[in-house]
Amino acid sequence: MIAAAPGRPRSALRRALKALAWLTLALVVGSVIAVALALQGAPRWPAAAEVSVADIARARDFLRRNDPRQPAPGPLRTLVTSEREANLLLGQLARRAAAGATARVALGAGSARVQASLPLPHSAVTAWLNIDATLRETPGLPAVDSLTVGRLPVPGWVATRLLRVLAERARQSTPEGALALSMVRQVRLQPARLEVSYAWGEDSLRRVLGTLLPPDEQARLTAYAQALSGAMQAHAAAGSGSKALPLEQLLTSLFTLASQRSAGGNDPLAENRAALLTLALQATGRQLSDLVPAIQAAPQPQHMPITLSGRDDFAQHFLISAVLALEGGGPLADAIGVYKEVADLRHGSGFSFNDIAADRAGARLGLLARRDPAALQRRLAQGVRASDVMPDVSDLPEFLGAREFRQAYGGVGAPPYRRMLADIERRLDALPLLRPAAP
Template identity: 75%
Template sequence: MSRPALRRGLRAVAWAALALAVAALLALALAVQRAPRWPGPAEVSAADIARARDFLRRNDPRRQTPGPLRTLVASEREANLVLHQLARRLVPGASAQLVLEAGSAHLQASLPLPHSPIAAWLNIAATLRETPGLPALEDVTVGRLPVPAWVAARLLPRLAERLNATPEGSLALDMVQRVRLKPARLDVVYEWGDDGLQRLLGTVLPPAEQARLTAYAQALTGAIQAHAAAGGGAGLSLARLLPPLFTLASQRSVGGGDAVAENRAALLTLALQSTGRRLSDLVPALRAAPYPRRVTVTLAGRDDFPQHLLISAVLALEGGGPLANAIGVYKETADLRDGSGFSFNDIAADRAGTRLGLLAQRDPRALQARLARGVAESDFMPDVADLPEFLSEREFLATYGGVDAPPYRRMQAEIERRLDALPLLRSP
């Protein structure tokens, strides 16, 4: 090849490389945006929790008619509550929603880009078309960048491969036979075999998580035995149980361990103990796991505060603060109807737990180190002895006007002020 021809060839390659680089940068600029287009619901309401409870009862496979094929029916709102929480669990800060129509659904999702020095989001819009099996994906747009049809056609199989690599995804792909898309309604036809419940429980708590929880049950058993050997009574302060379990969490997080998973296991173990439940209630395969002797876990001399705090902490760590907050408000408003009344000190314990759970996720190792050193109850639970409790529905509405009224919000603000005074739980 002559030298001029070689130069022309190299120039053509250089221009082609430059064109590809410019095209890639243009595609990136079109795909990535500075803000989420679909931020999702600002908060989960107490009414949403009531709706979720009724949804779970309505679709409990153990209570449905016998037969391998079952149909789960969800309204658009119910489907979006589940989808949004799932998106947040898979990608912290993400949101997703569906708009359901006859034979199709419009999926909208906003995903933050991790490790980006600036705010950067992938805003995804897609259409799902009903088929005899799982829906087909089409008309995909990422930001302002349309995705070619042939690329969209290959996305679902790739997504299915990745889902199949996880216990939850594998179970879903095995069980779900068809999805029917209707106006404001979703029907999921699934196969419920004889081993369905066992597989579901095993998915919620896979073997690695079962082993982790067993280790914390052993640590809790040791702490309670030490309490008994020292002549302790039937009650044991939560402040005495947090250090040994979070010492274990800190030890297990060394060397690249999953500190958030360790914190979750520690809090869940304590929550089960506070409610008198055992691990085998969650997973029958753990019948042989240690079961600490029954001892009442207390906080401010009460056995209900640890339950409020710990359950809210687990929910906040797993599903985000809004979910835990809504469940706390839902329980108190339900108590108005059931007769035990509305208690603001219970709300304070819920909020303390929510902050603890969010801290366990946001700064997991720092929390482990702090709790392992030892804590007093006043480090994570404010004084609430003066807060109103056991209010009847008439008293609550007459004094506070409901959960959205200004007097109620002033009480909420007072609770947050007291929590901010606690160094461990102070808002960042």
């Protein structure tokens, strides 16, 4: 019998360790190369065109056509949207996800190309994920045919598995994801047209509203409703004789609470959103229970108008635009403000440039509430005057009829109209609180 050479086990072990070291090095180098290929220093896909007045009209018609509260035959419903409408929605979702993010889709027969530029969060250097994906229609949710992240191509089968993993994670970690995945049955892709078939049951509206405002958000809104109710009771007890409450006083009261709650560990952006939404609901005569029926125990402040510069319409314009700007960015708030004035021009009280000024002032405050939430809380908690958030616009034209507006300003977008908007921006720039930050 021949004995094994004592050096062979050690030699085999050395070879195995060496192979493992090389494999580890290859994986590390491969990962570094993959990251280098995937990340880029600038966004590749530009932002879509700004939201226009016509877009807002289309969005309103879209909501009317697809109102889930309306009765419909059968348990399945179909949401139909044009490519333009889909891109508007994608753009707003991207802006809400991260500053500077963009997204767009091009629809074809049974396919869609989705492109997005997303800034890498919490990065010490400027880095972007530029995503280019081709989706294919299936009997259910779309599948991924191809995916490129930066300069890194990802095989379709890998991307499809990754999409399934992300969908399952969304189902488990977010109520919005779980609700959407439980409702959507099929997505049909057609040239310039997107159709989404979804299940709608008797409790679906309650589930959607509950998802949009989960319990922690409902508790947060309840706290601000209590603060608003207290501020109104104090104003009434002071015996000033005024039946209206100046917005500047409420901004100080509610953002003092926001600053205190943020100092206690809450998210400053979420606190700002709740404060502005509570004020907007009160200014427009709505209640929290109108937004989410589940909030029945929340205090309902007494009916008391909120004014800005002595006018309740200014407060309404200001607060609605602030909420819209905080949620979707300035362009959306601006377009909705102009749409409101165009509608008044045709059917209501006429076009008013001072309403546009209130819209723009509110939009600037809403953007500040998003970009530097804690700093805005501290500033408003110190106390503000009406002139800090709204310039003097008593000399601006208002209540213009359609013919008068066209003769004097040429319509929305004409040079005389743009000059009026530039004058409004100069007045806003003169307010230190609303002045844009230096580049």
